[in-house]
Amino acid sequence: MQQILDDIAAEMAQEIDRGKVADYIPQLAHVDPNQFGIAVATPDGQLYSAGDADTLFSIQSISKVFTLTIGLGTLGNALWTHVGREPSGDPFNSIMMLEHESGRPRNPFINAGAIAVVDAIMMGHEPKETLAEILQFVHFIADDDSIRFDHKVAASEMAHKDRNASLAHFMKSFGRLKHEVDKVLGVYFHQCSIAMNCEQLARAGLFLVSNGVNQHTNARVISSQRSRRINSLMMMCGHYDGSGEFAYQVGLPGKSGVGGGILTIAPGKGSIAVWSPGLDHIGNSKLGLKALERLVEKTGWSVFSD
Known part of the structure; x- marks a missing residue:
């Protein structure tokens, strides 16, 4: 090898x-x-x-695998009420499919789907609590406590958030998100960082x-x-x-x-x-x-x- x-x-x-x-x-x-x-x-x-x-x-977006795992462990099959399981065939940040499907993302790996998963695992908690849970989980599966967020990358994404914010607001207009958009995006951008x-x-x-x-x-x-x-x-x-x-x-x-x-x-x-x-x-x-x-x-x- x-x-x-x-x-x-x-x-x-x-x-x-x-x-x-x-x-x-x-x-x-x-x-x-x-x-x-x-x-x-x-x-x-x-x-x-x-x-x-x-x-x-x-x-x-590799982090989406880890938050999906957390979501399934926390919510079980109820997670699938928030997001689908079908290939999208569209770019990762596309909004078109959301309009056709009443704000429910096609799968957890496109941006809209990952945002929906974050909203689901927040469960009323503040972003810092959810981020601590995500990082603790990554430490656990990697057997490595040195792994960290790159706050510069997260800040860079937040400063250029318009496309993802539009996805989140669109989902929220259909009642798909329970938390404030900026709080959900804050967790999402840090997860990706x-x-x-x-x-x-x-x-x-x-x-x-x-x-x-x-x-x-x-x-x-x-x-x-x-x-x-x-x-x-x-x-x-x-x-x-x-x-x-x-x-x-x-x-x-x-x-x-x-x-x-x-x-x-x-x-x-x-x-x-x-x-x-x-x-x-x-x-x-x-x-x-x-x-x-x-x-x-x-x-x-x-x-x-x-």
Whole structure:
């Protein structure tokens, strides 16, 4: 595995077309696009990494996997009254589908859906309490108490919040949000600003590798049934309107973020985190997708393999 990752990192270092960093969040626009990291954590506690795997980056929408897990653990199937489970086929910040479906977001991984999940897990609490719960959960699944919010990124997102605020206000007009829009958005932007490196992120995904249990720490995070369902949603919806292409090219459940990270789950095999800040036209890491395609070719880890 170490040789595979070293080879992939060397190959990615030679790539010329690295995509474009997310410039609509000013704090992300300054990130050097010439970086690439990859890490694989296995259920038996092994960790392999290559490239810039110890460099912190903003996980952005990958955090939606974690808040969805919290939401299912707290509300159970009642969470699905707030958000749907269908692929959107639209960009991550689209408002069109909301209008057609009475303000109920298609799935938890588009921005509107993640905002609805945040509103649901707040349960009348103040933003600071909800943020403490989210960060505590990330510490628990990653087995790492050093993980923090990047407050500069959160402030940058709040200063350029208009598109997400419009989604939230639109949902609230249909009675879909119970809390004040600015409070919900404050939690949402901080959740997206969590800073992790590939090694930490790979460890954080381990509970989805083994039916809800992090075998390395022997901690059950969520039921096996909900773990399978989170993985299925990652496969169908984890890359917005590029989810079908990701399933075609990689064949694993995954969740991307506009910070350039992708968390990918090979059930029973390992948790994979890859990061390269340059994005494709959809908003997914350009080299991340290519690297994961190479990894699956070399390991046969696709869920569609024999």
